[in-house]
Each structure stands twice: as C-alpha cells, then as structure tokens.
Amino acid sequence: MKPRRLAVAAWFCLFLLFLMPSPTPASAAETPTEAVQTTMKDLLYLLTELKETSRSAQRQWEVEQVVRRAFNYEEMAERALGESSEKTSVSDRRQFTRLFVKVLRDDLADKLRDYALPQVAYLSEQRGGTDTQVLVAPAGREVDTRIEFDVVQRSGRWLINDVSIDGASIVATYHAQFSRILREGSFSDLMEFLKQKALVA
Numbered sequence: 001m002k003p004r005r006l007a008v009a010a011w012f013c014l015f016l017l018f019l020m021p022s023p024t025p026a027s028a029a030e031t032p033t034e035a036v037q038t039t040m041k042d043l044l045y046l047l048t049e050l051k052e053t054s055r056s057a058q059r060q061w062e063v064e065q066v067v068r069r070a071f072n073y074e075e076m077a078e079r080a081l082g083e084s085s086e087k088t089s090v091s092d093r094r095q096f097t098r099l100f101v102k103v104l105r106d107d108l109a110d111k112l113r114d115y116a117l118p119q120v121a122y123l124s125e126q127r128g129g130t131d132t133q134v135l136v137a138p139a140g141r142e143v144d145t146r147i148e149f150d151v152v153q154r155s156g157r158w159l160i161n162d163v164s165i166d167g168a169s170i171v172a173t174y175h176a177q178f179s180r181i182l183r184e185g186s187f188s189d190l191m192e193f194l195k196q197k198a199l200v201a
Contacts, residue, residue, distance in 0.1 A: 032132040032151040033125045035158035039070040039149075040136070044117045047109060064105045072152055072159040073101050080174035084182055092187065099191065102198035104170070111165060115139055131161060 030038075043066055050059035067073060077100040078085050078093075085093060115138040123135040123146075134149045150162040163170045181190045 030158060031125070032127075032149075032158050033122055033134050035070070035151060036134045036136065036149045036160065037122065039066060039160060040112075040120055040138075041117060042066045042070070043108065043112055044115060044120070047113050048116070051113070059109070060102075060105060063109050064101060067101055067105050067108065070160055071104070072154060072161045073097070073104065076100070076104070076161065076171050079171050080178055082175055082179060084178075084187065088187060092191075096191065096194070099194035099198050100174075103174075103194055106197065107170065108163070112138070132158075 043063060046059060046062045046066070050056075050062065074097055077097040080100065081088075081093075081096060088096070119138065119140045121137040121141045123137055123141070124133075126133045126135075131150050131152045134151055136147045136149065137143065137145065138147055139145050144166075146166060148164040148167075149160050150164070151158050152161045153159075178190055181193055
C-alpha cells in the first residue's frame with residue numbers, strides 16, 4: 001500500500017503543477033508602445049517631482065537610472081562615435097559610454113521638462129524588420145511637436161534605440177557633433193567636451 005500512496009501523491013502534485021499558470025516574464029508580454037509609455041511616465045514624473053534647483057543632483061541620478069534601464073545606450077554611444085569607435089581602446093570606449101549616458105540624460109531632461117504626463121498622446125506603432133517606431137505627441141494631438149522613439153528588442157526586452165524630435169535624430173545629432181570635434185581636434189578633446197557637458201548642475 002505504501003508505494004501506491006506515494007504514486008498517488010506524486011500524481012496529485014503533478015496535477016497541481018499542471019493547473020498552475022506558467023510564469024510569463026513581464027518584458028515578454030510588453031509591447032514597444034508600453035515600453036515607451038513606462039519610460040515617459042518615469043521621466044516626466046521625475047522631472048516634475050524633482051524640478052527644484054536644490055534637487056538637481058538627485059534628479060540627474062534618478063533620470064540616469066531610467067536611461068540605463070530603458071535605453072540601448074551602449075549601441076547608441078557606439079553609433080554616435082561612429083568609425084572612431086574602432087580606433088579607441090576598450091578603456092576609452094568604456095569611459096566614453098559612461099559620459100555619453102550622462103549627456104543623454106541631461107539632453108532628454110532638457111527636451112522633456114516642459115511636458116506633463118496627462119498631455120502625452122501615443123499616436124502609432126510601426127514595426128519594421130528589426131526595430132519599431134513609436135510616435136508620440138508629448139503636448140497632445142493638437143500640438144505639432146512629435147517625438148519618435150526607435151525601439152529594439154534585446155535579450156527579450158524592448159529598449160529605446162534612438163529618439164527623434166520633429167524628425168531630428170538625437171544619435172545622428174551627436175554623431176555630427178562628435179565627428180566635427182574629432183576632425184578638428186582629438187579624442188581627448190571630445191572627452192573633455194563630454195565632461196564639461198556632464199557636469200552636475
């Protein structure tokens with residue numbers, strides 16, 4: 001009888017496991033638009049709650065965490081640096097990426113600080129071969145300003161790969177700016193430029 005009881009108990013446990021819902025990672029069910037919505041919500045909340053000058057250091061730190069969590073910042077930094085990326089050492093690229101994140105953090109805060117979450121309208125989602133474009137009206141449908149988020153999937157998560165405001169790509173803008181500095185100077189000049197831009201307000 002004892003082996004039979006054990007067999008019944010084992011079958012009962014398997015039956016319970018069958019009834020339990022399979023765990024599904026939140027990121028797997030998340031759409032590109034939902035990823036952008038979460039990022040916009042987090043950024044606009046921080047820019048509203050921490051807008052006082054006395055809280056600028058905390059604001060920068062918090063916004064940087066959103067950038068590191070929601071943006072494909074390493075590939076963005078590589079594209080912004082362009083061909084010069086291959087000519088720099090691993091250590092220099094790591095330092096460049098660290099400063100790039102801080103510059104991206106401050107530029108995003110500067111471009112979004114005048115918007116409020118209730119105004120934001122999500123207009124469309126267009127999927128391409130490897131990426132998806134999510135079009136947003138940050139000041140509402142009636143205002144002409146548009147922000148397009150280029151979103152890609154990495155390790156099962158949707159990450160923002162570029163941001164275009166009224167058609168101007170932030171990565172392309174960085175690339176043109178960085179290329180000019182490198183053409184007229186050196187990589188050290190570019191790093192100094194980024195350090196000055198990344199200074200805590």
